[in-house]
Amino acid sequence: MNLILLGPPGIGKGTQAEILSAKFSIPKISTGDMFREEIKRKTQLGQDASSYMQRGELVPDSIVMAIIRKRLSESDCRKGFVLDGFPRTLAQAEALEKITKIDLVLNLSASKKELIERMAGRLTCKGCGQIYHLKHSPPEKRGVCDSCRGELYQREDQKAEVLTKRIEVYEKQTKPLISYYRNKGILVDVDARGSSDKVTKNVEKALGAFMKAKTRRE
Numbered sequence: 001m002n003l004i005l006l007g008p009p010g011i012g013k014g015t016q017a018e019i020l021s022a023k024f025s026i027p028k029i030s031t032g033d034m035f036r037e038e039i040k041r042k043t044q045l046g047q048d049a050s051s052y053m054q055r056g057e058l059v060p061d062s063i064v065m066a067i068i069r070k071r072l073s074e075s076d077c078r079k080g081f082v083l084d085g086f087p088r089t090l091a092q093a094e095a096l097e098k099i100t101k102i103d104l105v106l107n108l109s110a111s112k113k114e115l116i117e118r119m120a121g122r123l124t125c126k127g128c129g130q131i132y133h134l135k136h137s138p139p140e141k142r143g144v145c146d147s148c149r150g151e152l153y154q155r156e157d158q159k160a161e162v163l164t165k166r167i168e169v170y171e172k173q174t175k176p177l178i179s180y181y182r183n184k185g186i187l188v189d190v191d192a193r194g195s196s197d198k199v200t201k202n203v204e205k206a207l208g209a210f211m212k213a214k215t216r217r218e
């Protein structure tokens with residue numbers, strides 16, 4: 001199954017993508033994680049992406065498409081994937097359509113207050129990328145990842161002024177994708193308010209309804 005998780009920054013796309021990836025044994029593909037990895041490795045691509053990310057702006061489509069095209073051609077994507085943070089512009093969505101078919105888009109929404117609270121408390125593992133939250137899903141040992149014992153850190157783009165910019169960018173450049181995919185009949189809205197477990201249940205419900213409708217059609 002080829003899935004997209006759509007939604008504003010901090011809504012919990014990465015968190016739910018991890019769960020779906022484990023449930024369906026498909027890779028989670030996060031363009032944000034891929035860029036952060038390139039920055040860590042000090043590659044040219046990382047350097048190119050870094051200044052946009054620090055300002056909370058989108059990395060240019062041409063750079064994004066080059067990295068995603070390569071990733072989707074890898075063999076583990078043959079049985080499906082879950083996209084987290086991609087596509088983010090109409091141009092990216094149209095380019096993606098030429099590469100592969102998308103089965104379902106889950107559109108996550110919650111209040112702006114929740115987004116900011118979630119992003120401000122996020123901790124990410126330097127080693128494996130596992131996501132934690134200071135209050136909602138803290139690690140067993142402070143500052144240490146439960147899975148790989150890696151060091152936990154706060155992302156640079158979690159600073160208050162960058163958060164506001166990222167939300168603005170989402171409203172202007174990414175939100176139009178909701179009607180784009182709704183018009184194609186492949187978008188399902190998911191209530192992402194409340195706890196992570198509650199959101200996971202809503203995601204499962206949306207997937208269940210989609211599968212049932214698909215079986216009926218076939």
Ligand code: AP5
Nearest residue numbers: 009010011012013014015031032059085118122133195196
């Ligand atoms: P990216 O890394 O994709 O960030 P984002 O989409 O802005 O989203 P986040 O990762 O901040 O949040 P999330 O929705 O994944 O939430 P999470 O699960 O972490 O992009 C970063 C930058 O890279 C962009 O600004 C851009 O510059 C560039 N970029 C990336 N892709 C690009 C593209 N396609 N085109 C152009 N540029 C691109 O959860 C957040 C926190 O909340 C965590 O602490 C988590 O534990 C907690 N949490 C999750 N769910 C809940 C819940 N239900 N209740 C309470 N806490 C929760």
